[in-house]
Amino acid sequence: MPNTLxxxxxxxxxxxxxxxxxxxxxxxxxxxxxxxxVTGGAVRLSxxxxxxxxxxxxxxxxxxxxxxxxxxxxxxxxxxxxxxVLCAVVGLFIIAARARHPRRRSLTRLGWAQFxxxxxxxxxxxxxxxxxxxxxxxxxxxxxATALLTVxxxxxxxxxxxxxxxxxxxxxxxxQLAWLLVAATGALTVIGTVxxxxxxxxxxxxxxxxxxxxxxxxxxxxxxxxxxVVGLSVALWFTLRAVKAPxxxxxxxxxxxxxxxxxxxxxxxxxxxxxxxxVIGLHMLGSALVWICVLRVRLSLRDRGxxxxxxxxxxxASGEQExxxxxPASALSR
Numbered sequence: 001m002p003n004t005l006x007x008x009x010x011x012x013x014x015x016x017x018x019x020x021x022x023x024x025x026x027x028x029x030x031x032x033x034x035x036x037x038v039t040g041g042a043v044r045l046s047x048x049x050x051x052x053x054x055x056x057x058x059x060x061x062x063x064x065x066x067x068x069x070x071x072x073x074x075x076x077x078x079x080x081x082x083x084x085v086l087c088a089v090v091g092l093f094i095i096a097a098r099a100r101h102p103r104r105r106s107l108t109r110l111g112w113a114q115f116x117x118x119x120x121x122x123x124x125x126x127x128x129x130x131x132x133x134x135x136x137x138x139x140x141x142x143x144x145a146t147a148l149l150t151v152x153x154x155x156x157x158x159x160x161x162x163x164x165x166x167x168x169x170x171x172x173x174x175x176q177l178a179w180l181l182v183a184a185t186g187a188l189t190v191i192g193t194v195x196x197x198x199x200x201x202x203x204x205x206x207x208x209x210x211x212x213x214x215x216x217x218x219x220x221x222x223x224x225x226x227x228x229v230v231g232l233s234v235a236l237w238f239t240l241r242a243v244k245a246p247x248x249x250x251x252x253x254x255x256x257x258x259x260x261x262x263x264x265x266x267x268x269x270x271x272x273x274x275x276x277x278x279v280i281g282l283h284m285l286g287s288a289l290v291w292i293c294v295l296r297v298r299l300s301l302r303d304r305g306x307x308x309x310x311x312x313x314x315x316x317a318s319g320e321q322e323x324x325x326x327x328p329a330s331a332l333s334r
Contacts, residue, residue: 051076
């Protein structure tokens with residue numbers, strides 16, 4: 001009885017994407033993860049969190065919004081539909097990573113991790129609606145989206161490097177300082193969700209339960225962590241200069257400074273203008289960009305070698321039967 005091939009194996013035998021295509025597919029997942037963060041914020045800021053009254057349907061009797069639900073129903077339903085677009089982009093990355101020769105299980109695992117994060121966040125989004133925008137569930141919804149963004153950035157980085165054991169490009173104390181920066185930025189993000197849970201933009205025009213903490217005190221704690229992140233970033237900059245780090249990490253740290261400056265300006269503007277919705281939306285975008293930059297800075301401090309060379313045996317198995325002069329096997333091919 002012949003072996004039955006799964007669909008991904010069939011595609012891998014007939015299609016050989018380039019390494020550049022895999023990198024672009026990985027980058028597309030990063031872009032879509034940012035879009036999901038920003039559009040999720042738009043749902044809350046437009047008071048459309050309960051635009052669809054239930055889940056997985058939009059109403060108990062309709063899968064799609066009705067005319068009586070108005071613009072809020074369309075906004076909430078549109079955000080739900082973006083999940084399918086995100087799934088398609090993640091699926092493309094999984095297929096491209098699987099079809100690439102030589103096969104790199106690290107990439108496909110990261111792709112599947114993104115898929116399951118999307119599925120889990122869709123369920124959390126449904127629970128958010130069913131619990132009437134419980135602020136703790138809303139916070140977990142955002143953090144799950146941030147986890148997706150994290151894995152997408154890791155996938156993007158892994159798509160452009162090899163599979164060797166990571167080798168530090170700077171002394172260990174510098175790498176530890178970078179990890180501390182990642183931890184502080186993660187804490188800043190978590191505290192930001194608490195600020196959201198105590199603030200006035202609950203996601204619906206009706207009275208919605210809020211986290212019973214003083215909004216101004218939590219906001220001050222959030223600002224304190226901003227200063228911690230800025231201080232660690234400056235310290236890392238001088239450390240990288242002192243140890244004569246490669247140009248790439250220092251360039252990425254400058255990008256982080258630009259994102260922090262943008263985020264700081266937006267933060268003060270929204271505070272002094274009384275939290276206008278459009279400015280808060282920009283603040284959420286800035287939060288995603290800062291997190292991306294912090295991850296890229298940390299990932300730039302180690303090296304995994306060059307990309308594995310294309311496996312000539314795998315290319316022949318993909319259906320190309322023409323005679324070709326064999327290429328030397330790479331020491332990095334697995």
